Amino acid sequence: MSTYAPRHSPSAFSTPASTTLFRRLTWEGTVPLEIRVDPKELPANSDRGLECYYLQAPRVSYLPLLVPEIKRYLLDVVFDENAARVVKEEDWWFESEEGNLLKWHWPIGLIYDNHTISQSTRPNAMPSVFTPLRLVLHLVSPPTEKLLLSPSAEACKQAFMGQLKEADFIRWGNTKRMTGLRKAEQDGLWEGIKEHNFDEYWRVASKITPTTVPTRSNSPPPPPSSTSLHTRPPSADPGSSGGNSGPDRDSAASVRNVPVRIYLPDGPILQDLVPPVLDDGTMHTLAAFLTARLPLLFPPPDAGKPNLAYAIIQGVVAPPDAEMAWLGACMAGADGWVNVCVGLLREGMRYP
Amino acid sequence: MLTTLTRSQFEEACRRYVDAHSGEQCHDVKTYPTGWSWNEHSYVPGLGYLARTVRLPRTTPSEAEIEDGHGLDEIAEQEDSTIASAAHEVLTCRQYVVYSPTYAVPAFYFTLHDSTGSPLPLSVIVDSALFRRQSLPSPDGNTFGVVLPDSSLALLSQGDHPTHGTPSWYFHPCHTSEVVGEILSDPESIHGGDELLRWMEVWFMVMGNIVDFFAGSQCDV
Numbered sequence: 001m002s003t004y005a006p007r008h009s010p011s012a013f014s015t016p017a018s019t020t021l022f023r024r025l026t027w028e029g030t031v032p033l034e035i036r037v038d039p040k041e042l043p044a045n046s047d048r049g050l051e052c053y054y055l056q057a058p059r060v061s062y063l064p065l066l067v068p069e070i071k072r073y074l075l076d077v078v079f080d081e082n083a084a085r086v087v088k089e090e091d092w093w094f095e096s097e098e099g100n101l102l103k104w105h106w107p108i109g110l111i112y113d114n115h116t117i118s119q120s121t122r123p124n125a126m127p128s129v130f131t132p133l134r135l136v137l138h139l140v141s142p143p144t145e146k147l148l149l150s151p152s153a154e155a156c157k158q159a160f161m162g163q164l165k166e167a168d169f170i171r172w173g174n175t176k177r178m179t180g181l182r183k184a185e186q187d188g189l190w191e192g193i194k195e196h197n198f199d200e201y202w203r204v205a206s207k208i209t210p211t212t213v214p215t216r217s218n219s220p221p222p223p224p225s226s227t228s229l230h231t232r233p234p235s236a237d238p239g240s241s242g243g244n245s246g247p248d249r250d251s252a253a254s255v256r257n258v259p260v261r262i263y264l265p266d267g268p269i270l271q272d273l274v275p276p277v278l279d280d281g282t283m284h285t286l287a288a289f290l291t292a293r294l295p296l297l298f299p300p301p302d303a304g305k306p307n308l309a310y311a312i313i314q315g316v317v318a319p320p321d322a323e324m325a326w327l328g329a330c331m332a333g334a335d336g337w338v339n340v341c342v343g344l345l346r347e348g349m350r351y352p
Numbered sequence: 353m354l355t356t357l358t359r360s361q362f363e364e365a366c367r368r369y370v371d372a373h374s375g376e377q378c379h380d381v382k383t384y385p386t387g388w389s390w391n392e393h394s395y396v397p398g399l400g401y402l403a404r405t406v407r408l409p410r411t412t413p414s415e416a417e418i419e420d421g422h423g424l425d426e427i428a429e430q431e432d433s434t435i436a437s438a439a440h441e442v443l444t445c446r447q448y449v450v451y452s453p454t455y456a457v458p459a460f461y462f463t464l465h466d467s468t469g470s471p472l473p474l475s476v477i478v479d480s481a482l483f484r485r486q487s488l489p490s491p492d493g494n495t496f497g498v499v500l501p502d503s504s505l506a507l508l509s510q511g512d513h514p515t516h517g518t519p520s521w522y523f524h525p526c527h528t529s530e531v532v533g534e535i536l537s538d539p540e541s542i543h544g545g546d547e548l549l550r551w552m553e554v555w556f557m558v559m560g561n562i563v564d565f566f567a568g569s570q571c572d573v
Contacts, residue, residue: 144471145519158509268393268515271514
């Protein structure tokens with residue numbers, strides 16, 4: 001991928017076309033969902049046989065944002081008037097076909113990819129792509145021990161903002177870019193998600209997300225400038241408002257660390273420091289990251305052993321030579337995070 | 353001088369804290385909270401945390417009135433006996449000190465349940481004995497978090513426990529490093545010796561401005 005050199009002030013309009021392309025592909029990504037109401041909970045007089053709703057949901061959206069659409073369908077087609085009166089969305093919760101509770105504060109794309117890798121550990125799993133994620137919708141008795149309370153769109157927004165703030169902090173060592181946004185701008189990010197409007201979201205996100213630059217070169221990374229990669233945060237530099245030091249300020253390679261999380265099948269979520277450039281000056285690649293963090297699943301190249309697992313990012317098997325900095329600028333979720341889902345390879349499969 | 357901790361520093365600091373403040377000592381017992389135990393994930397290393405469980409009395413305005421002896425007759429006359437029983441209700445508070453990989457500092461997570469095992473709503477939590485009076489801004493009708501004024505960013509909100517993935521409340525640790533760093537840089541606060549232990553002690557002091565670590569009574573988990 002390209003190296004990073006000074007460019008003009010950050011804005012969506014001066015972002016190179018390839019960056020915008022991948023951001024749009026990520027934004028426009030959708031997953032097929034099949035949502036079926038738990039038959040035991042269908043209210044009396046419901047029109048049985050129709051309680052299944054199909055939709056292509058945006059990867060960057062959230063389950064609570066789908067609820068109004070699902071509810072409209074159920075009211076129109078399935079429930080009678082009595083049921084319509086008593087149904088309480090705040091008690092709704094979702095489960096996968098296998099009985100796993102779905103977290104409403106996770107982006108839908110992450111829920112889908114996490115399901116894919118969970119299936120990779122099942123003995124009879126067929127590697128299938130693009131099958132709908134089959135969800136069971138429960139209307140009552142949410143398991144409060146395992147789910148966050150209050151699955152409202154407002155609560156979801158707050159969770160989303162918290163993730164953006166964390167991503168901001170990881171990149172720059174402070175949350176000034178996020179807290180520096182006016183409240184209307186902060187709200188604009190969420191409105192972009194709700195309306196699924198790329199331009200509205202990126203109008204604000206371009207102020208806080210690092211970007212790449214158009215030049216392609218095989219030379220080593222630029223020598224340390226006033227906004228050097230490691231020594232201090234670019235925003236601390238007194239001359240960083242413009243001129244030579246300004247353009248580096250938002251470069252994907254000048255972040256302190258890239259916001260990345262690793263999801264394992266049915267395991268805990270791993271989060272560690274992911275610098276964009278390694279100590280030897282080379283760009284930090286996905287392969288190096290996975291080998292360092294999960295050496296048994298991704299043995300080092302000189303060990304002569306094949307990988308036992310693969311990595312999915314935004315639903316795509318990610319090439320091991322992808323640079324972490326580039327992933328952070330182009331294929332992060334709308335909440336700023338690069339979610340790497342690790343699944344086990346089956347017989348006959350290889351990664352890369 | 354450390355303003356942030358790596359994972360292994362956090363682990364070491366917690367172990368030293370538990371060793372130094374294990375609850376059997378009589379002195380210092382009201383300065384540093386005790387009763388914490390170190391726990392780990394069942395198969396992934398590096399995800400350890402401190403935990404303890406505390407039983408809190410449920411405090412309500414009516415309970416305060418009962419204690420003062422005001423309005424006792426009116427309250428006793430009310431048909432609703434739940435007020436009287438609520439006054440004696442015991443809440444279970446599970447408290448955790450976990451590592452925040454984003455901010456590289458400890459973070460305080462907790463759950464609060466009533467005697468039936470139901471998680472309590474935010475309005476009850478904010479008024480509970482867990483927090484020092486007036487230390488939190490009002491949730492203002494918000495049921496899922498306490499937000500900073502004029503912002504969409506939160507101070508206290510819900511999140512998954514980093515090791516177990518179970519729902520908890522937690523305080524956003526974004527300013528912890530600044531506050532603890534400021535205290536540690538004050539020459540008077542350095543008693544010499546163990547920097548990691550001192551870090552945890554100062555962290556508990558800082559959190560203790562909001563969380564009353566000495567409310568209620570401890571119990572075995």
